[in-house]
Amino acid sequence: MALDELSRQKVWQVVAAIPCGKVASYGQVAELADLPRQARAVGKMMSQLPKDSRLPWYRVINAQGRISFPFDSEGYQRQRERLESEGIEFSGERINLKHYRWDGLA
DNA sequence: TCCTTGACGGAGA
């Protein structure tokens, strides 16, 4: 990844723009930040986010509508709690993207 | 250097 500064800023801007109650996938964020097919780079950046970040990192999930942390991990718990507190409901381990996927613009 | 490893994703089988 080691994306340049400009790219990183774009990614943060996109993440910050995801509205409450909506979610976006890593790939979607990458695309909206003009980094097509760089989903992994986005995931990498997320993993390096400081724990006290104010960004709504938890609104970014994978394209399958699942949280990208092991089910039994603390990260999974933290992310799921925040999403549910915003009114997002889970069907087992998954989120119904038909209802919660953020439409980048339109 | 080569190989593996990721908060990933889409196409096939």
Place this chain on the structure above:
DNA sequence: ATCTCCGCCAAGG
């Protein structure tokens, strides 16, 4: 629904 295989690409062994 599950499982490979392949892009993608920097980091660390």
